Amino acid sequence: MRSQENGPIKIDGIDKMILNAFMENANIPVSQLAKDLGISNTAVHQRIKKLETSGVIDSTKVIVNPTVLGYSTMSFVGVFMNKPSSYKLVLNSLEEIPEVIEAHFTTGNYGIFLKILCRDNLHLMNVLNQKIQQIEGVTRTETIISLEQPIVRQIKL
Structure with a gap:
């Protein structure tokens, strides 16, 4: 991966699979990701940390359903x-x-x-x-x- 100052960040296939899994379900356990990807928990943790440090993962947050709270x-x-x-x-x-x-x-x-x-x-x-x-x-x-x-x-x- 490259820093943003040098242009777009380069990510590989495993990074893409991690990102797509997190975008679908941010609560997916790292152990499940590691199993699905056929790599170790440590490797998944390291890749997630690199994605966060590079700015690819901007934040993780709870999405509130505004309709349930009366905002329609x-x-x-x-x-x-x-x-x-x-x-x-x-x-x-x-x-x-x-x-x-x-x-x-x-x-x-x-x-x-x-x-x-x-x-x-x-x-x-x-x-x-x-x-x-x-x-x-x-x-x-x-x-x-x-x-x-x-x-x-x-x-x-």
Whole structure:
């Protein structure tokens, strides 16, 4: 493997199998991986450590099902700004809004494209009207409500 400063990281077939197994089930025991791959537990541990150190494995985390907690309205919001130099100030304010779960600096019509998670449409309207549209530098927003998320995945290796 190479460091990111030198370009893309090189991984071999075993690394890919480890990564694909972890993306499917991050709780898979190392002993099971070692058995499936026909290598020792130590070799699997060493490869995982190298993948973490190189930045290929960014983190392991629990994914909470927001619907079970009452958050059923997913939306995407394009944010228009009065000038491009407002970006950092607007972004700092957006970071303070817990319902904003992703923000992307984009090309095209929007300066910033957001992914927002709310309990319902009324909650979304409140976030838009009382929070996002009140940020200095934001001139308007354009909202798309997601009806379903039929594909959720990471890149396959």
